[in-house]
Amino acid sequence: MKQEEYWNSVSEKKEFTTPFQVGAFSKYVKRDSRILDVGCGYGRTLDELYHNGYHNLIGIDFSKGMIERGKQQFPYLDLRVKDNEKISLPDASVDAVILFAVLTCIQTNEEQKQLLTEIKRVLKPQGILYVNDFLLNTDERNLTRYAEYKEAYGIYGVFELPEGAVCRHHDEAWIKQLLKDFSEQEYSHLTFTTMNGNQSNGFYFIGQFNPS
Numbered sequence: 001m002k003q004e005e006y007w008n009s010v011s012e013k014k015e016f017t018t019p020f021q022v023g024a025f026s027k028y029v030k031r032d033s034r035i036l037d038v039g040c041g042y043g044r045t046l047d048e049l050y051h052n053g054y055h056n057l058i059g060i061d062f063s064k065g066m067i068e069r070g071k072q073q074f075p076y077l078d079l080r081v082k083d084n085e086k087i088s089l090p091d092a093s094v095d096a097v098i099l100f101a102v103l104t105c106i107q108t109n110e111e112q113k114q115l116l117t118e119i120k121r122v123l124k125p126q127g128i129l130y131v132n133d134f135l136l137n138t139d140e141r142n143l144t145r146y147a148e149y150k151e152a153y154g155i156y157g158v159f160e161l162p163e164g165a166v167c168r169h170h171d172e173a174w175i176k177q178l179l180k181d182f183s184e185q186e187y188s189h190l191t192f193t194t195m196n197g198n199q200s201n202g203f204y205f206i207g208q209f210n211p212s
């Protein structure tokens with residue numbers, strides 16, 4: 001199944017759960033900042049920001065279903081369908097980018113790097129990137145599925161869910177490499193409850209963009 005189709009197929013029912021640390025975010029991002037949520041789903045993080053006094057917000061997602069649900073649920077949010085690899089915004093036009101549980105949907109290092117390249121294009125120098133995502137686990141259930149799918153996908157930590165999603169749990173060294181153009185302001189390990197109700201290792205990262 002194409003991943004876009006999967007996210008459309010669950011757009012009416014999935015609840016996303018990775019926590020937004022508004023206290024940490026607000027230390028680095030002022031209330032009038034222009035904020036872009038990449039892979040915003042139905043917009044629950046932007047809604048939280050909105051109710052914390054941030055009103056200059058844009059959300060983009062490649063799933064039409066997610067965006068439609070978000071428009072119904074939060075009609076005051078600016079939510080847009082992202083219809084190709086490009087982000088339809090000018091260079092250096094946003095103060096902060098949020099990327100929550102999106103890397104987990106992108107299997108290859110190359111595609112993750114491409115998304116980061118687009119994010120760095122639209123983010124202003126010294127802008128803020130706030131990422132959260134999943135890290136590798138060591139419990140039996142995860143070890144079994146990482147081993148089962150390693151050959152098919154060529155990356156340890158990528159696996160399929162029975163419902164059709166392909167997910168990735170990340171090696172921390174890769175995450176640090178991917179985010180190397182951002183000077184780390186905060187990095188913490190967390191335990192996340194996944195969208196299917198399981199526990200997983202995860203992290204959140206807040207970094208400042210230093211264009212090279």
Ligand SMILES: C[S@@+](CC[C@H](N)C(=O)[O-])C[C@H]1O[C@@H](n2cnc3c(N)ncnc32)[C@H](O)[C@@H]1O
Nearest residue numbers: 007016039040041061062063066100101102105
């Ligand atoms: C696990 S959900 C998280 C949604 C949202 N960030 C949140 O935390 O509530 C992942 C979302 O990323 C979107 N997505 C995955 N890959 C994407 C891509 N390459 N471009 C845009 N959206 C993408 C999916 O459609 C889905 O809505």
